[in-house]
Amino acid sequence: xxxxxxxxxxxxxxxxxxVKKARAAHPEAIVMAHPECTEPVKxxxxxxxxxxxxxKFAKQSDVKSFIIATETGIIHSLKKENPGKSFTL
Numbered sequence: 001x002x003x004x005x006x007x008x009x010x011x012x013x014x015x016x017x018x019v020k021k022a023r024a025a026h027p028e029a030i031v032m033a034h035p036e037c038t039e040p041v042k043x044x045x046x047x048x049x050x051x052x053x054x055x056k057f058a059k060q061s062d063v064k065s066f067i068i069a070t071e072t073g074i075i076h077s078l079k080k081e082n083p084g085k086s087f088t089l
Contacts, residue, residue, distance in 0.1 A: 014069045016040035022067045022088055029088065032057065033069035041069055058082050 019031055019041055032054050033045035042048055049057060051074055058066055058078055065086045068074060078087045 014038075014041055016044055019044045019067065019069060026065055026067060026088055029065035029067045029086075030061070030063050031067040031069065034071075037069050045069060054078070055081060058085060058087075
């Protein structure tokens with residue numbers, strides 16, 4: 001029995017406006033969003049990745065700046081694995 005569709009509070013609190021403001025502050029950055037984000041956030045993002053895919057993409061990419069739309073806990077791993085790159089929430 002499904003009583004409600006459920007959602008992840010972290011991803012619901014990230015807004016389209018948050019992403020647009022981050023992009024304005026970091027126009028060179030690629031926006032990576034988690035697929036559980038809202039449709040408006042996904043629409044203004046460059047890439048939709050799982051957490052593992054974000055880690056892999058950031059490591060393999062020549063891009064040096066990223067905006068991350070997911071849980072804050074991933075930032076530590078991203079910075080640790082990519083010391084020459086910047087990550088913004």
